[in-house]
Amino acid sequence: MALDLPFLADTFLALLTGIPLALQLAATSIIAGGILAFGLALMRVSGRWWLDGPAQIYIFIFRGTPLLVQIYIIYYGLSQFEMLRHSFAWPFLREAYWCAVIALALNTAAYSAEIIRGGLISVPAGQVEAARACGMSNTTLFRRIVLPLALRQMLPAYSNEIILMTKSTALASTITLMEITGIAAKLISASYRPVEVFICAGAIYLTINFIVARLFAGLEYVSTPERRTPSAMGCASETRKECHV
Amino acid sequence: MGFSPEGWGYDMLAATGMTVSVAISGFLAGGILGCLGAAATFSRFAALRFVAASYTTVLRGIPDLLVIYLFYFGSSSVISTVAAMFGAQGFVGAPAFLTGTLAIGVVSGAYQTQVLRGAVLALSKGEIEAGRAYGMPPFLLFRRIILPQAARFAIPGIGNVWQLVLKESALISVIGLVELMRQAQIGAGSTRQPFSFYLTAAALYLTITFVSGRGFRIAEQRAMRGVRKAV
Numbered sequence: 001m002a003l004d005l006p007f008l009a010d011t012f013l014a015l016l017t018g019i020p021l022a023l024q025l026a027a028t029s030i031i032a033g034g035i036l037a038f039g040l041a042l043m044r045v046s047g048r049w050w051l052d053g054p055a056q057i058y059i060f061i062f063r064g065t066p067l068l069v070q071i072y073i074i075y076y077g078l079s080q081f082e083m084l085r086h087s088f089a090w091p092f093l094r095e096a097y098w099c100a101v102i103a104l105a106l107n108t109a110a111y112s113a114e115i116i117r118g119g120l121i122s123v124p125a126g127q128v129e130a131a132r133a134c135g136m137s138n139t140t141l142f143r144r145i146v147l148p149l150a151l152r153q154m155l156p157a158y159s160n161e162i163i164l165m166t167k168s169t170a171l172a173s174t175i176t177l178m179e180i181t182g183i184a185a186k187l188i189s190a191s192y193r194p195v196e197v198f199i200c201a202g203a204i205y206l207t208i209n210f211i212v213a214r215l216f217a218g219l220e221y222v223s224t225p226e227r228r229t230p231s232a233m234g235c236a237s238e239t240r241k242e243c244h245v
Numbered sequence: 246m247g248f249s250p251e252g253w254g255y256d257m258l259a260a261t262g263m264t265v266s267v268a269i270s271g272f273l274a275g276g277i278l279g280c281l282g283a284a285a286t287f288s289r290f291a292a293l294r295f296v297a298a299s300y301t302t303v304l305r306g307i308p309d310l311l312v313i314y315l316f317y318f319g320s321s322s323v324i325s326t327v328a329a330m331f332g333a334q335g336f337v338g339a340p341a342f343l344t345g346t347l348a349i350g351v352v353s354g355a356y357q358t359q360v361l362r363g364a365v366l367a368l369s370k371g372e373i374e375a376g377r378a379y380g381m382p383p384f385l386l387f388r389r390i391i392l393p394q395a396a397r398f399a400i401p402g403i404g405n406v407w408q409l410v411l412k413e414s415a416l417i418s419v420i421g422l423v424e425l426m427r428q429a430q431i432g433a434g435s436t437r438q439p440f441s442f443y444l445t446a447a448a449l450y451l452t453i454t455f456v457s458g459r460g461f462r463i464a465e466q467r468a469m470r471g472v473r474k475a476v
Binding site: 060061063064065066067068069070072073076077078079080081163167168169170171173174181184185188189192193194195198201202205206209210 | 318419426454
């Protein structure tokens with residue numbers, strides 16, 4: 001089977017129009033989910049059962065069921081309630097876009113909460129004790145010591161979650177949203193040429209995820225200066241100097 | 246919902262069985278691919294290592310839904326071409342169970358490759374060297390030393406992949422296989438009670454993930470018997 005380049009180019013251009021929606025879905029739900037996740041993580045580490053328990057149940061439910069079910073419950077399921085259809089929330093819940101955002105945000109919150117919790121509990125006890133010995137108040141301690149250390153500890157795991165979310169936006173196509181996968185499915189059923197469409201759509205997703213991964217690698221590099229090997233850096237600058245001379 | 250003759254209870258349970266069977270067969274197919282992939286990453290030949298690396302990068306970076314579409318429409322177009330040779334007209338759909346299994350298998354194979362690779366890397370080099378020093382041929386070394394220990398290290402990661410596969414199997418509903426998700430759609434459509442049906446589906450998924458999660462934890466405890474823990 002020879003590749004049909006004009007067809008590939010057309011497909012690629014058509015799929016590119018789906019990128020803004022996919023990115024918008026991912027960004028909105030990651031931000032909203034992140035805020036929710038932060039609250040859940042604090043509940044988890046609070047040490048009080050009446051805060052920890054509900055957070056655990058939430059995380060268990062959202063991690064234990066497929067995202068597709070969650071999307072369908074919100075998009076199709078909620079319309080079963082007459083009361084809801086007459087409420088203020090209906091203009092949002094009627095829109096596929098908002099349903100997708102809500103489902104994605106609720107879903108990522110459950111996963112991110114555990115990542116943030118992992119970051120929080122990885123903060124060495126000695127650091128916290130030292131800060132207390134310096135007389136820091138709880139808020140200052142949290143803001144200056146715990147949060148920066150936790151955030152950079154969780155970066156690798158969080159980058160995984162963001163990549164997963166980028167891929168999850170594909171599920172929005174099942175509730176009529178025309179993002180990359182939605183357009184791809186339409187093109188496939190119109191042209192019966194799944195391989196070419198798949199190559200184009202796959203290349204787009206891979207590029208997005210590659211950029212996300214590089215961004216996080218950069219963030220990790222910036223936030224952990226102590227992990228860089230000084231000798232290697234020194235050598236690099238040495239050789240550069242030598243080159244100039 | 247319910248188990249009366251006009252209730253949907255039995256249909257939902259049967260669909261749950263279908264979900265479990267498509268998930269298990271996809272998971273096993275992925276296991277085979279994962280073993281091959283992990284073996285390829287340790288290969289002496291650069292070409293094999295490259296193939297394994299591209300396989301895991303591409304399949305983990307592309308939405309599963311897209312892979313499912315590719316397999317469904319891809320195999321359907323192959324079948325349609327073959328059918329056209331025999332005089333059939335138009336579009337012939339591929340068997341959904343087989344397509345679903347293959348799609349899940351290929352995706353989960355990429356994840357299992359990484360899990361198994363990590364497990365083999367976690368083996369202590371000294372034991373492999375000791376095995377070689379005894380003059381064990383490679384296959385015996387693999388069977389007696391590498392496999393039992395790698396399996397132990399791989400259980401938690403494999404458990405994660407299983408959970409992923411189980412949830413991914415819900416996506417197979419888009420190609421028409423009547424598993425739990427599709428059955429819930431059918432029920433929701435004909436009774437106009439979407440919330441009840443999707444909530445039931447969610448509860449059934451939750452039950453499966455909970456029970457199998459427990460199973461993996463027990464397996465892990467059994468496999469880790471007698472292993473000294475540093476932390």
